[in-house]
Amino acid sequence: MTNRYVKDFPKSVNIVEVGPRDGLQNEPEILPVETKVAFIEGLAEAGLRQIEMTSFVHPKAVPQLADAAQLIASVTQQPGVVYSALVPNVKGLERAIESGIQRIAVFTAASNSFTKKNIHMTVGESLKTFEQVVQKAKQAGLSVRGYVSTCFVCPYEGDVDPKDVFEVTQRLLEMGVDEVSLGDTVGAAVPTDVYRTVGFITETLAKERLALHFHDTFGTALANVCAGLELGIRTFDSSAGGLGGCPYAPGASGNLATEDLVYLLARMGIESGVDLAKLAQVSGNIEKQLNKELPSRQLKRLKTLNSLPVSS
Ligand code: HMG
Ligand code: MG
Numbered sequence: 001m002t003n004r005y006v007k008d009f010p011k012s013v014n015i016v017e018v019g020p021r022d023g024l025q026n027e028p029e030i031l032p033v034e035t036k037v038a039f040i041e042g043l044a045e046a047g048l049r050q051i052e053m054t055s056f057v058h059p060k061a062v063p064q065l066a067d068a069a070q071l072i073a074s075v076t077q078q079p080g081v082v083y084s085a086l087v088p089n090v091k092g093l094e095r096a097i098e099s100g101i102q103r104i105a106v107f108t109a110a111s112n113s114f115t116k117k118n119i120h121m122t123v124g125e126s127l128k129t130f131e132q133v134v135q136k137a138k139q140a141g142l143s144v145r146g147y148v149s150t151c152f153v154c155p156y157e158g159d160v161d162p163k164d165v166f167e168v169t170q171r172l173l174e175m176g177v178d179e180v181s182l183g184d185t186v187g188a189a190v191p192t193d194v195y196r197t198v199g200f201i202t203e204t205l206a207k208e209r210l211a212l213h214f215h216d217t218f219g220t221a222l223a224n225v226c227a228g229l230e231l232g233i234r235t236f237d238s239s240a241g242g243l244g245g246c247p248y249a250p251g252a253s254g255n256l257a258t259e260d261l262v263y264l265l266a267r268m269g270i271e272s273g274v275d276l277a278k279l280a281q282v283s284g285n286i287e288k289q290l291n292k293e294l295p296s297r298q299l300k301r302l303k304t305l306n307s308l309p310v311s312s
Helices: 020-024 035-043 068-074 090-099 112-119 123-139 161-176 191-202 219-230 259-268 274-290 297-304
Strands: 014-017 049-056 082-086 103-107 143-149 177-185 210-214 235-238
Touching: 014 259, 020 035, 020 049, 035 049, 035 068, 049 068, 049 177, 068 082, 068 090, 082 090, 082 143, 090 103, 090 123, 090 259, 103 112, 103 123, 103 161, 112 123, 112 143, 123 143, 123 161, 123 259, 143 161, 161 177, 177 191, 177 235, 191 210, 210 219, 219 259, 235 259, 259 274, 259 297, 274 297
Parallel strands: 014 049, 014 235, 049 082, 082 103, 103 143, 143 177, 177 210, 210 235
Antiparallel strands: none
């Protein structure tokens, strides 16, 4: 039923599931590769169509994802699902190409202090590196996503100027990155931050080529998604169960939980293609493997109702 008080929202949005990468990268206890394989295959079964599986970073920087090549070789990939991996430099790209993955994601930030801690480069140096990475990736037939971290708040420098976010995003798009995901790395943003920064950027850059990536430290991620939807953004990153965090952003919690995003979208009449019950089962299983409670509200709710079938 139409209602003049309700805005026109899109019929569907895209979810990029980052749990296997952004989620697991922060977990100190290394999971066996078969547990990760079951996790990723379950996510595809639940209807997720874009899954970031792992990263080709230095194994000492993120020991949990040191098994990237073995993992990619072991996952049975579903047709229609796009699988990707994070790549910080040419060495990472070479490993990614060898693994057979079809999509990579390069990652930098809008603030120098974070980028230096994260990948030992200034923002400028990272963009020079990525020019080479993107060119070589395209020559090898791979598609490329890009991340800009610290789009709203930097854990070391504080508030970030929307112009800095704009400049990095524009450079990434110009060098051939097909979609840029704007990250609230510390999970501190509120909707006014989103209106200010994403509103400013979308005055010039195509909304279709932007995604939003919210961590949920202060419980504002869903509110920020609504602000993003109002601004015309149609792609959102989230992680199953709300797993995650960034080892280089102290105190940052996990990503927005995919279950909570799916619930919000469904209730708003927006299709995501994800089966919430199936997804909660997959998240429930990884929760059991990690032996800790995950923050997803939907997962907690289904457990309280005792209606979460968890296979052993
Ligand atoms: P570095 O030490 O400066 O690298 O690390 P280097 O180029 O000086 O090389 C040193 C050694 O590392 C060399 O080996 C290289 O071959 C090797 P040696 O010659 O000494 O034997 N090396 C590599 N080995 C494997 N894979 C590679 C690689 N590169 C060099 N790719 C580096 C620089 C970027 C590699 C390191 O700092 C690193 O791996 N950082 C990754 C940090 C990370 O994964 N952070 C989390 C992901 S970002 C995130 O979570 C944010 C996001 O979710 C969005 C948001 O929330 O905002 C995306
Ligand atoms: Mg992240």
